Amino acid sequence: MIISQTSGVPIYQQIADSFRADILEGKLKEGEYLPSIRGLARDLKISVITTMKAYEMLDQEGLVTAVQGKGYVVNSQDGNMLKEQHMRKVEEGLMQAIQSARIAGLSENELIETLKLLLTLKEN
């Protein structure tokens, strides 16, 4: 895991993003435990509270569950939830594209055409 102190993205966010990706991509499987909070803090040379905040974020998203005295365990990722998480990423990406298009003064049609063009390019 690479943590940047200067990227402007809060460190807890970077940690949560990294574990979220691992869980959604299946690298961390159901029933597996995240590293212990204080162990990870030590390895990453960051504070305990920052690590804790990252884990609580994943807990709120339903990706992991806190188990008293044992740490955070990865939940089963049912198909719908996975799809929803991915949908959210797609929407985020598209929203960014829309914003950039507005700044560039692109019409809706031009934007849609660009997307179509990119889709064919990708498929080839």
Next chain:
Amino acid sequence: MEFTSVIHGEGIVKKYKGFELNIPTLDVPQGFATALIGENGAGKSTLLDILAGIRLDYQGSLKFFGKYDDNDRENNPDVKNAIGYEGTGNYYLPMWTLKQGREVQKLLFKNFDENKYIELCRQLAVPEEDSKKITDLSDGNHMKIKLAGVLSRETDLLILDEPASPLDPLMRDKLCDMIREYLQKDEGNKSVLFSTHNIADMESVTDYAIIVENGNIVEQGFVEDLKEKYVVVKGEKEDEEAARKVLYSVSSGNYGFEGVCLAERLNELAGLKTVVETATLSQICVAIMKQNSKLYGVK
């Protein structure tokens, strides 16, 4: 965020001529590293001395580990041994050699692990000369043997007074690693309380901050929560006057200004051209200290 207190204090009062430490309630979270921050003379050392039992002439009640009072801390060896204290004073006699300093700790503390002490001294690059006099050590090396001493005992709570001050940047980094290692040993049961002026160097290990000014606690909280409560605002010169009303500790130059703002008051800056950034613990502490300091006039 809720937490269990490793130290809980009520009505802690200590009066000196011209100074009064007055802390209605004190809570130090268990399982975390807590930084006690404040300018010189704010009462940090007095408070740490009271908590560690170095100073017994105070009013108020204390509770350690959720169940022991200050009487237990003095008379119950289990409680006393579970607390490690490192102070700024010279508590080794000047004529002692490094070896004698080590022997004394072996006599004084049942839970002192001599091998660990030797290993820590090596890790901290303390001169390996048994016959060297403690008084001949540099300030940095003196602090290192005190830290090695306190870390060589099996404890559940460390109270450290200005451990970073005499250390060089490399050793401060090492100190942070050692604190993290200590906290990790018994996931969630070990706690560290330390005072510091070197907020930036210690930020990466600080979970909870207690800011003391003129003998009172003026702000406290988990660092991540404080960073949500306070933000840094930067803006153009022409907006400075308007922004000053809402900002703490404004510094201004020819091109613009910078200050710390309560996040809940950001809406009062609407309409001004500003950039909002996450604050560092250092920026938050300096802003709060300026707000409360005698130097700048208490508002």
